Amino acid sequence: MAEKRITVPSATGPYAVVYAQGVIRRAAAEIKALGENTGVYLLISPRVARRWRRPIESALRPANLRATIVFDDREAKKNMATVEQLCRRLIRAGADRRVVIVAAGGGVVGDVCGFVAASYLRGVRLVHVPTTVVAQVDSAIGGKTGVNLPGGKNLVGAFYPPQLVLADPATLKTLPPREFRSGIYEVVKYGVIGDPVLFTFLEKRIEDLVRGDAAALDFVIPRCIQAKADVVGRDERESGLREILNFGHTFAHAFETATKYRRYLHGEAVGWGMIAAARLGERTSRLAPAEASRIEALVRRVGQLPPLLAEAAKAPQRLVKIMGSDKKTRSGQLRFVLADRIGHAETVSGIPVDTVCGVLADLHRRDQSSR
Numbered sequence: 001m002a003e004k005r006i007t008v009p010s011a012t013g014p015y016a017v018v019y020a021q022g023v024i025r026r027a028a029a030e031i032k033a034l035g036e037n038t039g040v041y042l043l044i045s046p047r048v049a050r051r052w053r054r055p056i057e058s059a060l061r062p063a064n065l066r067a068t069i070v071f072d073d074r075e076a077k078k079n080m081a082t083v084e085q086l087c088r089r090l091i092r093a094g095a096d097r098r099v100v101i102v103a104a105g106g107g108v109v110g111d112v113c114g115f116v117a118a119s120y121l122r123g124v125r126l127v128h129v130p131t132t133v134v135a136q137v138d139s140a141i142g143g144k145t146g147v148n149l150p151g152g153k154n155l156v157g158a159f160y161p162p163q164l165v166l167a168d169p170a171t172l173k174t175l176p177p178r179e180f181r182s183g184i185y186e187v188v189k190y191g192v193i194g195d196p197v198l199f200t201f202l203e204k205r206i207e208d209l210v211r212g213d214a215a216a217l218d219f220v221i222p223r224c225i226q227a228k229a230d231v232v233g234r235d236e237r238e239s240g241l242r243e244i245l246n247f248g249h250t251f252a253h254a255f256e257t258a259t260k261y262r263r264y265l266h267g268e269a270v271g272w273g274m275i276a277a278a279r280l281g282e283r284t285s286r287l288a289p290a291e292a293s294r295i296e297a298l299v300r301r302v303g304q305l306p307p308l309l310a311e312a313a314k315a316p317q318r319l320v321k322i323m324g325s326d327k328k329t330r331s332g333q334l335r336f337v338l339a340d341r342i343g344h345a346e347t348v349s350g351i352p353v354d355t356v357c358g359v360l361a362d363l364h365r366r367d368q369s370s371r
Helices: 023-032 045-062 080-092 105-121 133-139 170-176 177-194 198-209 212-232 241-246 248-257 266-282 289-302 316-323 353-370
Strands: 004-007 015-019 039-044 065-072 100-107 125-130 144-149 153-159 165-169 336-339 344-349
Touching: 004 212, 015 023, 015 212, 023 045, 023 100, 023 125, 023 165, 039 045, 039 105, 045 065, 045 100, 045 170, 065 080, 065 212, 080 105, 080 144, 080 212, 100 105, 105 125, 105 133, 105 144, 105 153, 125 133, 133 170, 133 177, 133 212, 133 266, 153 248, 170 336, 177 198, 177 212, 177 241, 177 266, 177 289, 177 336, 177 344, 198 212, 198 289, 198 353, 212 241, 241 336, 241 344, 248 266, 248 316, 248 336, 266 353, 316 353
Parallel strands: 015 165, 039 065, 039 100, 100 125, 125 165
Antiparallel strands: 004 015, 144 153, 336 344
């Protein structure tokens, strides 16, 4: 596969996302090209460290690797306490304002380390080495960082773009099957919101992609990276267009928060969220039933989703209340990203709460009857 180098525009200057087999081995040269540093600090999760710590450390030593910090990347630990802990460890390791933080891992690692990089000494350089599908196609690109509060997901954070992203498909081969599948839901999202060609490709090749077929990955991942770059280049701070990247996420974040991040992997919650968003679009006459069915069918072909939480039927109002903390909410009014056709989505407000609750209850009943 030929290397793909995609430029992401940013207010602080453009940066490259490099997708290539074995690109991690070139990390030192890529980091040196960013300019002089006083040290590289690798922040990595325990699971990623077990397989990739030594190769990444070996690749970073010529770029002045000073320390490796391993930290818990469970969603339940994506909080301010972890940010403070990492900042304290950086202080003890001697990190100053001219260091480079390298964040190696999945979405939680990227979100937490991005916020640390934005906050530590009021900002140090950041390089992402995303090791999951969702991180490579989505979370490592665009500069959104953040951590959770008890009241909701990603409520504290900053827009802080990296200076470089190194996406190596070799890292995806070591993912557990469930985690690999979880990332594919975010790929489906890109097809729904803006790329009908990608959506049709997925309808034809989704089983190949879920098996990790190299040719399918090499088509899909750079295409998603380019799509994300195009959107954030036009709306870096999520003032309008960028909201479409949250298709399914208003529901998903509520599902994750209600279950205390213990039932669903993020992509699985997004899978359910996209089904809910498609059915909400259908129920509000924005999306044709056949299109909603295509979206749901493709999501379900990615893999068996964990059961939809009982609150969807028994306490949908509780989920709606959690949705009220969503970043898209304006003056207490819920706003959802909904598709009006496969390949186009927009943010919609003014949907009655009873309609949202009805969609949730209906999905739960259908899920129960299918098991």
